[in-house]
Amino acid sequence: MNTDLSSDIVLKVNAVDLGYGSLQVVFNASIEVRKGELVGLVGGNGSGKSTILRAVSGMIKPWAGQILFKGEEISGLEPHEMAERGLAHVPMGRQLFPNLTVEDNILLGSYLPRLRARRNVNLEKVYALFPDLKKLSTLTAGSLSGGQQQMVAIGRALMLEPDLFILDEPSLGLSPLYVKQVMHAIRKLADLGFPVLLVEQNIKQVLQFSHRAYVLENGRLVLDGPSSELQGHPMIKKAYLGL
Ligand SMILES: Nc1ncnc2c1ncn2[C@@H]1O[C@H](COP(=O)(O)OP(=O)(O)OP(=O)(O)O)[C@@H](O)[C@H]1O
Ligand SMILES: [Mg+2]
Structure with a gap:
């Protein structure tokens, strides 16, 4: 041991x-x-x-x-x-690009050269963790609810393989329902080993x-x-x- x-x-x-x-x-x-x-x-x-x-x-x-x-x-x-x-720092206020799609916002997380080759694999990991984001992938980030935007921000950070x-x-600023969803999502990250x-x-x-x-x-x-x-x-x- x-x-x-x-x-x-x-x-x-x-x-x-x-x-x-x-x-x-x-x-x-x-x-x-x-x-x-x-x-x-x-x-x-x-x-x-x-x-x-x-x-x-x-x-x-x-x-x-x-x-x-x-x-x-x-x-x-x-x-x-x-x-x-x-290190993945997800700042207060989320800082998404409201006019870009959900998927493009997530993909921005893999800007580092060493991550580019694994971009698509990591994108699938994000969608596996947050299946709702896959359904929303072609919408603009600005059209999402606060809770969904927070998932996008966490998904983008996951692309860094942190x-x-x-x-x-x-x-x-989230309603109680979304607070619970976001907390569950964060706990899922930890349960995956992050x-x-x-x-x-x-x-x-x-x-x-x-x-x-x-x-x-x-x-x-x-x-x-x-x-x-x-x-x-x-x-x-x-x-x-x-x-
Ligand atoms: N850029 C800055 N320049 C000067 N003082 C600052 C700056 N940022 C924060 N402070 C001060 O430092 C103290 C701690 O601020 P901090 O933002 O770390 O608190 P916090 O616990 O995150 O609060 P909140 O829950 O409101 O986000 C506060 O008194 C704040 O006014
Ligand atoms: Mg603070």
């Missing part, structure tokens, strides 16, 4: 401080994501969730601490270098679908653990679930 769990760690955020200009917004944060795990990062407005994702994807540099991706330090890399190394997905508030770091304000949904979660308050991680345990945690029940 392989008892060396560290070999399974895909992402290790180690004691990072983050900020903008002279304003520090994240303090000494540490997060790990292992192979096959769906990990939630939850917290209220302005708590620093997107800032942590921006540091992971290379958009901002840590003031202190390290970020390791597949065992290598990545703190100084640019976003395009992170994508080449296998080693890690990071998703920023995929349920934002590690996912999922940022959400919707803590109830995240704790239902994720394996583990971290709770961020005002830039500090205040709680983490298996999601099933956090669901019953007095602090979570009181502060977030209104119980």
